[in-house]
Amino acid sequence: MKKIACLISLCAMAVSAQEKTNPFSVFGGLESNSTWYMNDPGLNVVHPDPAIRSNNYLFVNGKYKGWTAGIQVESYEDKALLNYNPRYIDTDVATYYVQYKNDMIDITAGYFYEQFGSGLLLRSWEDRQLGINNALRGGRIVFTPWNWLQIKGLYGRQRTGFTVADSDIYGTDLELGLGDIFGFTTTELSIGGSYVGRDQKVLTIPDPNFRDRTDAYAARINFGHGGFYASGEYDYKSDDAVVEKQDQVRNNFVKPGQALLVNMGYTKKGFGIDGTFRRLENMSFYSEREAAKNAFNDRIINYIPGLTKQQHYNLANIYVYQAQPGVAMPDYTVLKAGEIGGQVDIFYNFKKGSKLGGKHGTKIALNYSEWHALSGDYYLPAKDYNVDFLAFGKKYFSEYNVEIDKRWTDRWHTMFAYIHQYNNLKLVQETYDIVNADIVAAETTIKFGKSRSIRVVGEHIWADADKKNWAAGTVEFNVNPKLSFYTNDMWNYGNDDPDARNHYYNFGTAFRYKSIRAALNYGRQRGGLVCVGGVCRFVPESSGLSLSVNAAF
Incomplete structure (x- = not known):
């Protein structure tokens, strides 16, 4: 942890240099993400060794006329957060550059x-x-x-x-x-x-x-x-x-x-x-x-991101699609050399003052995506294949979404979503099951005064396989632009295994002051894929207390 304190000191020195009057400009930031992992008998989770882990990034850039130079120092103490690349270890210079433009x-x-x-x-x-x-x-x-x-x-x-x-x-x-x-x-x-x-x-x-x-x-x-x-x-x-x-x-x-x-x-x-x-x-x-x-x-x-709708609801991200650019022929049940498919997005805004638009207007968004394996001949013993160019093989995934966004008054806003997903987990993740899931989500946001608001979200998923049905809820309370609190829970109540009907709860707070943001969270992480912009990584189930700090200068 001493190395982390050193990074914070370096950040303060950089800010001090920025305040001096000179022809140079200095800019950068510090990001720190730390977790204290805890034992959780309910999830059969035993905390890793070491239990306290932290990912830290300090980046400082200097600019003079057409020249820019920068350095990024990273610290993973005592180790990186769970399921990050094991090559991220200790503290060292990560990147540096000099640029003329x-x-x-x-x-x-x-x-x-x-x-x-x-x-x-x-x-x-x-x-x-x-x-x-x-x-x-x-x-x-x-x-x-x-x-x-x-x-x-x-x-x-x-x-x-x-x-x-x-x-x-x-x-x-x-x-x-x-x-x-x-x-x-x-x-x-x-x-x-x-x-x-x-x-x-x-x-x-x-x-x-x-x-x-x-x-x-x-x-x-x-x-x-x-x-x-x-x-x-x-x-x-x-x-x-x-x-x-x-x-x-x-x-x-x-x-x-x-x-x-x-x-x-x-x-x-x-x-x-x-x-x-x-x-x-x-x-x-x-x-x-x-x-x-x-x-x-x-x-x-x-x-190569997965080209599907980027969902912002928790339950819609359980059976997310991962792009399939590569070749896999482990046995006769899984034969694939890539993917073929696409998606269509449509949005329409009903005008203010119309019957469906009302006083404040109504927005509707539709999305459909479908992805298949490449059709062709696969020769498993010889390890070869010959695929057609535009023919569709076995279906990997399909999804259709309907979202209705409605503002009723200046202070009251609602959203409703219906999503249907088909995911062939056997082909996509090379595990098991074909899952058909129907998801509904509804949320409402109410403003109080100039900057205070509360947001409530309810979600449900009906799935015919894997972990079956889930229910989820979120409550967020924004005290002002600087301070907010939240709590949420995902409950796998429909699991066929009574011992696996777990709650994945979280509650926390976030605080902003000028260019500094700090967030504190305690709760459980659901195991599975976490995706950002269509690119995914697997995270294991865990429980613990997390602290995130971001500062820019």
């Missing part, structure tokens, strides 16, 4: 983040809730000689824990604004292309049937006119070893990969429709082949 050129040396196109080939980013930081350590150049042309080039090694992966990542990306070239005033049109190379020698295979370097290419187009927009991207990954399980690189299963992503929609005031189609085939891509399908999203090069 003007209107034409942007040069970075050190650690950097980047995304090409949709991210299907390359995206480096940080998400502390998921424990992801796959920054590249090396160099990047972004050259923009005209407003219609941008060229990127990069080289680096990917972060894993406090070191880097044993491979080289190369990349280049070009974006050409045809609308600007031809002087279009009401139409947007651009094309782009990307190349990403991953060079890694597999020492466990003396004479591999695949090259050390894997080449990946992408082409994309974006179009927009009035309220209509459309985009498309095609990606190809050269022949490479198919890794079905972590640390199992085989020499007799080598296949290429490809992806197709199409998005289009139309919006105008009060109405919008958006549709996305995606097909993935063998598109798992890691800086080290052995890291494929690890539980921590460690050393992942590309970004």
Whole structure:
């Protein structure tokens, strides 16, 4: 804990430096997330050793004219929070960089983040809730000689824990604004292309049937006119070893990969429709082949979120869908080489003063998503497959949602949601069961005075398999913009096992003062997938007291 206190002291020193009058500017922040894990006989949970764990991040940046430099120090004391990457341990410098930028050129040396196109080939980013930081350590150049042309080039090694992966990542990306070239005033049109190379020698295979370097290419187009927009991207990954399980690189299963992503929609005031189609085939891509399908999203090069509605209700996130970009052929019941499917979103605002809109208007949102395995021929003994391009195989997942958002008065607001989910857990998570679930949720928010409010949420799920029925409730009380309290509970009352009909309760408070936010929580964590932006990680069941502190300067 002394190291954590040291980080706080460094943060205070940085704030003090900011207050001095000089041509430099200093900015950054401190984030600390700590948990005291406790024994919980009701969940059959025994606290880990050590019981008190903390993830801490101090990042400080300095800027002078076109120059920016920064450093991030991370501390995991005595260990990282449960089910974070075990490579996060102790206290050390995590990332650092120096950047120079003007209107034409942007040069970075050190650690950097980047995304090409949709991210299907390359995206480096940080998400502390998921424990992801796959920054590249090396160099990047972004050259923009005209407003219609941008060229990127990069080289680096990917972060894993406090070191880097044993491979080289190369990349280049070009974006050409045809609308600007031809002087279009009401139409947007651009094309782009990307190349990403991953060079890694597999020492466990003396004479591999695949090259050390894997080449990946992408082409994309974006179009927009009035309220209509459309985009498309095609990606190809050269022949490479198919890794079905972590640390199992085989020499007799080598296949290429490809992806197709199409998005289009139309919006105008009060109405919008958006549709996305995606097909993935063998598109798992890691800086080290052995890291494929690890539980921590460690050393992942590309970004493949689950394209379904991002639910904000607790029970709607029990049977969440995880994208299926890779190959798995463990037995005859699970044969998959990717996914195919999509989703459609529609929203409509009933005008104020109309019958359905009322005095304050009414909003309705509809969403439908459906995902399947790739249809084709799978040869289990020979470890091979031949899939069709646009044919749908066994269904992984489907979901439809209806949300009604209604404001009755200036102080009273309600929402209602109905959700139906189908999840083939046998294929998606390679566990068991097919689950059909119906979920209803209703919430109301009432304001008192200028800033005081109370929010109440009720939820229920009817599921025909797995853990069966749940009920949930939440109450939030905002005393003012600085102070709030909450309590919630999820009760698995319908579990076939009477001893597993558990309550997952939590209660806590949050406080803000200027740029500082502190939150304290006591309760239980339901085991399962936790997803942020469609990317998921597994968390075990646990009980304890948690403290979170965020400060920016």
